Amino acid sequence: MKVLSVASEVYPLIKTGGLADVAGALPAALASHGVDMRVLLPGYKQVLARLRRPSTVLEFDDLFGASAKVRACKIDGVQFLILDAPDLYDRDGGPYTNASGADHPDNWRRFAALSRAAATIAEVGLRGWVPDIVHAHDWQAGLAPVYMKHGKASATPTVLTIHNIAFQGQFGPEIFPGLGLPPSVFSVDGLEYYGDVSFLKGGLQMASAITTVSPTYAQEIRTPAFGMGLDGLINARADALHGIVNGIDPEVWDPATDAMIPANYSLSKLKKRQANRKALADRFGLAGTDGPVFTVVSRLTWQKGIDVLIDLVDDIVAMGAKLVVLGSGDQLLEAALLAATERHPGHIGFFIGYDEPLSHLMQAGGDMVLVPSRFEPCGLTQLYGLRYGNVPVVARTGGLADTVIDANEAASAAGVATGFQFSPVTPDALREALRRAVRAFADPKIWARLQNQGMKADVSWDRSALRYAELYAELLPRTSENP
Secondary structure, eight states: EEEEEEOOBBBBTTTTHHHHHHHHHHHHHHTTOOEEEEEEEOOOHHTTTTTOOOOEEEEEEEEEEEOOOOEEEEETEEEEEEEEEEHHHOOOOSBOOTTOOOOOOOOOHHHHHHHHHHHHHHHBBBBBOOOOOEEEHHHHHHHHHHHHHHHHTTSOOEEEESSSSTTTOEEEEEEEEEGOOOOSSTTTTTTTETTEEEEOOOOHHSSSSSEESHHHHHHHTTTTTHHHHHHHHHHHHGOOOOOEEOOOTTSOOTTTOOOTSSSSSOGGGGEEEHHHHHHHHHHOSSSOSOOEEEEEEEEETTTHHHHHHHTTHHHHHHHHEEEEEEEEEEHHHHHHHHHHHHHHHTEEEEESSSOHHHHHHHHHHEEEEEEEOOOOOSHHHHHHHHHOOOOEESSHHHHHHOOOBOOHHHHHTTTOOEEEEOSSSHHHHHHHHHHHHHHHTTSSHHHHHHHHHHHHHHSSHHHHHHHHHHHHHSSSSOOOOOO
8 A cells, every 4th residue: 555644744854742753653664564655744944954865756836836846765764755845844943933933924825735735646646656545644734635635636545643633723714715725615514613714624524534643532532621622523523533542663762772871771671770860860960869750751831731740849859759851832831840940959850942862861761751631642751651661650631541551459469550640630639649659669569560561561553553554445445456
């Protein structure tokens, strides 16, 4: 099967969050299932700098007012198709924002162009390579199924994956004429969303299949509490909805071979992990390595429950534990964490921003990774924690509930527990989960069992990649070649 994957960010070329990790890992994970996946990605300045001898496989004279080329290049084993359109993507800042952190005002045009390019590839192919399936990720690629439905590739099946339904690509109605779609598409059965245009809604209406990144999240988004206004549409398309939990790349995230950490270790050589614990303490200026070290690698937002965690900083220190945080986001939350580091020097550490090697060190040197999200479609941080023996403490929601087995009495007795869950996302519930974790940490035998079970858990893409391959096969027309 030939599959075109369309995403706004892909690791290792550009990353702001978990979407990039997923889009980057899927091609290799699916290859063993007979899937030839190529990845279409915008040609941001940072991406073009990584290209080496790319070949031009498609040209556009006028792609939303810009000249553009699709350049093919193989990087780290992945076949990339880079949409090189300088007028749209050659800018300072990140994929979605300028250097000041404000959204680019023409994001609607930038990502409509990405979707239009995907639809064109589905229509004309690339030097004999014509996709059997187009797999679009999040709102930035949400118009791909729409352009295909109303173009020459209407018979090609499409999949739309929701990585976070809170981000919907919503713009004012004035942009609709610029999208080049029939007027009838601006309707309740198309892109129209409370008078605005929603890229995600359009994709959800017209994709052949919809996937989310965990089974629990697939059920949650069918409710008003988690559906972000789209639960009615999701329920109407429930037969097309599939929850497939994310995995991680076991080659990138492997404590036995990770070049980003001071000391490599494995389940059979867990004592070597102590060197990473000391390196983490040194990096954040922690006062020794006694007591457990809680780690947080996260966007600092309300969704991630960081405000609830901040309420408990003093409690964490009183428990004899330490806390280190890597992330950025809400300025008030950043200020509160900075104040906490000043209030508890040697016990609280905070790095503003994102640092890939530091994130690896925090997983390799921390004792527990905290994920107190109010909602979490899948989450990858807890999967990295399991792999690295950094025991997860997570809210019971979305993919967190699907991937961490709570150390309750029954699970602990059966020897299957891998972490700690709590609900609801309140200071009281989180405080009790932290206390449970600290008590378990104090018993070396209990703690060793938790780390052992977590590190043995299958957090790879193996099972999930098979689910995707099976879904693709179900969508293809039945022929003699595809019985």
